[in-house]
Amino acid sequence: xxxxxxxxxxxIDFTLASLARRKARNLGLLAVYALLVxxxxxxxxxxHALRHEATRILADAPxxxxxxxxxxxxxxxxxxxLEKIGRIRGVQKMEGRLWGYYYDPVIKANYxxxxxxxxxxxxxxxxxxxxxxxxxxxxxxxxxxxxxYSGKLYSFxxxxxxxxxxxxxxxxxVLMHEDDFRAFFExxxxxxxxxxxxxANPQEVRNIAAKLAAALxxxxxxxxxxxxxxxxxIFAWREGIILAILSGALLAFAILAWDKxxxxxxxxxxxxxxxxxxxxxxxDVIRMxxxxxxxxxxxxxxxxxxxxxxxxxxxxxxxxxxxxKGWAVLYPRFQLTPEIDGLAVATLFFFTVVPYTAAVLxxxxxxxxxxxxxxxxx
Amino acid sequence: MxxxxxxxxxxxxxxxxxxxxxxxxxxxxxxxxxxxxxxGAERQLQLERRTYLFSxxxxxxxxxxxxxxxxxxxxxxRMAALFVGAMCAVGTLNVNAYGFPALILQMAIFFLxxxxxxxxxxDTRASDYPLVRIKYGLLLALVPVVAASFxxxxxxxxGLKANVITSCCGSLFSEGSQAVSGDLAALPAGPAMIGFxxxxxxxxxxxxxxxxxxxxxxxxxxxxxxxxxxALAGILSFLxxxxxxxxxxxxxxxxxxxxxxxxxxxxxxPLFAATAAGLAVGALQFFRRVPSLAxxxxxxxxxxxxxxxxxxxxxxxxxxxxxxxxxxxxFG
Numbered sequence: 001x002x003x004x005x006x007x008x009x010x011x012i013d014f015t016l017a018s019l020a021r022r023k024a025r026n027l028g029l030l031a032v033y034a035l036l037v038x039x040x041x042x043x044x045x046x047x048h049a050l051r052h053e054a055t056r057i058l059a060d061a062p063x064x065x066x067x068x069x070x071x072x073x074x075x076x077x078x079x080x081x082l083e084k085i086g087r088i089r090g091v092q093k094m095e096g097r098l099w100g101y102y103y104d105p106v107i108k109a110n111y112x113x114x115x116x117x118x119x120x121x122x123x124x125x126x127x128x129x130x131x132x133x134x135x136x137x138x139x140x141x142x143x144x145x146x147x148x149y150s151g152k153l154y155s156f157x158x159x160x161x162x163x164x165x166x167x168x169x170x171x172x173x174v175l176m177h178e179d180d181f182r183a184f185f186e187x188x189x190x191x192x193x194x195x196x197x198x199x200a201n202p203q204e205v206r207n208i209a210a211k212l213a214a215a216l217x218x219x220x221x222x223x224x225x226x227x228x229x230x231x232x233x234i235f236a237w238r239e240g241i242i243l244a245i246l247s248g249a250l251l252a253f254a255i256l257a258w259d260k261x262x263x264x265x266x267x268x269x270x271x272x273x274x275x276x277x278x279x280x281x282x283x284d285v286i287r288m289x290x291x292x293x294x295x296x297x298x299x300x301x302x303x304x305x306x307x308x309x310x311x312x313x314x315x316x317x318x319x320x321x322x323x324x325k326g327w328a329v330l331y332p333r334f335q336l337t338p339e340i341d342g343l344a345v346a347t348l349f350f351f352t353v354v355p356y357t358a359a360v361l362x363x364x365x366x367x368x369x370x371x372x373x374x375x376x377x378x
Numbered sequence: 379m380x381x382x383x384x385x386x387x388x389x390x391x392x393x394x395x396x397x398x399x400x401x402x403x404x405x406x407x408x409x410x411x412x413x414x415x416x417x418g419a420e421r422q423l424q425l426e427r428r429t430y431l432f433s434x435x436x437x438x439x440x441x442x443x444x445x446x447x448x449x450x451x452x453x454x455x456r457m458a459a460l461f462v463g464a465m466c467a468v469g470t471l472n473v474n475a476y477g478f479p480a481l482i483l484q485m486a487i488f489f490l491x492x493x494x495x496x497x498x499x500x501d502t503r504a505s506d507y508p509l510v511r512i513k514y515g516l517l518l519a520l521v522p523v524v525a526a527s528f529x530x531x532x533x534x535x536x537g538l539k540a541n542v543i544t545s546c547c548g549s550l551f552s553e554g555s556q557a558v559s560g561d562l563a564a565l566p567a568g569p570a571m572i573g574f575x576x577x578x579x580x581x582x583x584x585x586x587x588x589x590x591x592x593x594x595x596x597x598x599x600x601x602x603x604x605x606x607x608x609a610l611a612g613i614l615s616f617l618x619x620x621x622x623x624x625x626x627x628x629x630x631x632x633x634x635x636x637x638x639x640x641x642x643x644x645x646x647x648p649l650f651a652a653t654a655a656g657l658a659v660g661a662l663q664f665f666r667r668v669p670s671l672a673x674x675x676x677x678x679x680x681x682x683x684x685x686x687x688x689x690x691x692x693x694x695x696x697x698x699x700x701x702x703x704x705x706x707x708x709f710g
Binding site for chain 2: 228290
């Protein structure tokens with residue numbers, strides 16, 4: 001075993017020296033390779049971080065939301081609905097929620113107006129999200145007026161600004177008192193936007209949803225796990241689409257690698273010829289060339305991956321943001337939590353190293369089987 | 379659901395492997411028909427040269443297939459979140475009829491590939507390539523398996539529909555289930571435990587004995603094969619219970635989940651490596667009489683047997699540790 005290790009060490013040593021002799025060429029290949037890894041790894045890291053963020057946020061969402069439908073459209077929950085549902089075994093808490101959208105013509109964006117179920121906002125005051133603070137230039141204790149859909153003007157005082165950490169979910173949020181909300185939207189008394197239910201046992205959720213659908217045929221239960229699933233598949237699908245589009249680049253890279261490996265310079269050919277003349281076997285030359293591939297692959301992978309990590313988690317993934325994140329006028333600014341996923345690394349490895357190796361095998365073999373005398377005579 | 383990164387990677391690996399094997403097939407036929415080491419003819423020289431290319435190519439393809447098995451299982455586990463009713467890899471594999479066949483074919487390729495790689499390794503160590511015909515014959519036999527695996531995987535991934543309600547491991551691996559999985563799960567824990575330790579002990583003993591004395595090679599393969607079965611039966615019937623600390627959860631896939639700290643990989647990786655090494659010992663026994671391999675084969679099988687013994691020992695040790703550390707009390 002020791003001899004084998006020594007042998008490989010000597011081979012690596014030789015390979016490194018031989019790579020260093022052709023710096024420009026190999027650095028060029030390394031740069032292209034690393035760039036490819038960088039692009040693919042950025043996509044993978046970015047979408048994984050987004051998925052992770054979505055899961056983290058939805059972890060605190062209610063397990064079940066009940067909406068009422070009229071003619072296939074979302075409608076208000078009329079009075080008496082909560083009572084009609086009554087007590088369902090397994091439901092810990094059930095409450096009507098009040099929220100709605102408000103279009104602000106000043107900045108041409110939608111806000112989400114909401115009444116916190118726990119209360120805590122005084123009449124005449126609002127609590128706003130950070131994106132709103134930024135865009136409208138608001139500060140604590142300043143006043144702001146909104147023209148309601150009825151045409152009346154309502155003024156509020158900013159009592160508090162939501163913490164920056166929660167920006168991903170609260171960027172466009174405006175929290176207000178229930179009475180203000182009902183007056184602003186002229187919301188009929190006793191009505192709610194939807195009903196949130198919390199369920200203790202995750203295995204009960206489907207049963208409860210089935211019971212709700214049976215008790216209230218005009219309602220639509222929305223499960224948290226369904227939302228999670230949708231997010232997971234949407235992000236994975238977006239990532240997959242980008243990868244599929246980038247597969248053209250992958251193919252180009254494989255061709256480049258093939259070409260680089262096939263186009264042996266006269267000097268390289270002579271080198272192999274001499275090696276074989278002094279007793280190297282074809283197998284040894286192949287092994288050396290494979291080490292060359294391994295060294296280039298690993299360096300490129302490492303460089304590309306680290307660069308992608310910095311790009312996504314330090315620079316905010318500027319290059320792929322529009323595709324992966326989507327956009328909005330009031331888009332939250334958020335820092336993604338650095339997350340490295342073993343599966344994504346393995347996938348990326350399959351995407352880059354496998355095609356590269358497959359592309360260079362034939363040229364390597366061709367180089368390794370050259371006859372020493374043919375080379376040296378030419 | 380083909381636009382999932384890992385699925386694309388798996389299909390890429392599988393498709394590339396199949397393409398390379400198909401490219402190698404005409405060469406394999408040529409070797410089988412015309413190989414003659416004593417001849418100095420042009421064709422023989424050509425063939426000898428090309429063997430370098432194809433054995434490197436195939437080592438690469440098969441090595442990729444070995445890693446692909448791990449990726450396949452890991453991905454199946456991860457994708458469980460996308461299907462209603464799935465809680466682990468079982469649910470994902472159950473989405474359509476091709477899931478489990480895809481896994482089994484991938485496992486078959488894993489064992490066949492490792493055996494082929496070992497034979498290839500031994501063959502290149504001898505001066506006169508005594509196994510070249512056998513090697514390429516085996517390769518031709520491998521082509522349909524890899525093709526079937528690619529086809530089944532493609533069907534499986536194309537048929538992954540998010541609206542299918544799949545069944546969870548709880549229904550497949552329960553005592554009441556009619557399938558083999560149910561029968562294994564229903565094995566009483568006491569006898570299963572005794573059988574588990576006896577068979578694994580025998581496998582360790584056989585492999586250790588061969589490593590030391592270089593005798594009983596076929597026995598190693600037989601013991602390794604039985605050890606794989608006994609180990610899987612043991613995981614189903616009692617080990618899983620100890621890991622989950624739950625007297626009725628028999629699933630062999632949930633132990634791969636992050637919730638259980640990926641403990642399953644500590645079991646499966648040594649187990650599969652040891653079984654593959656043990657099977658390779660048996661496969662090499664056919665060639666120990668070949669004159670030019672008289673030194674190489676025993677040395678290689680001894681090393682493989684040592685690896686198998688170490689792997690089974692590690693598997694048993696990890697399993698025992700899991701039982702001892704668990705809070706579940708099955709007996710007493």
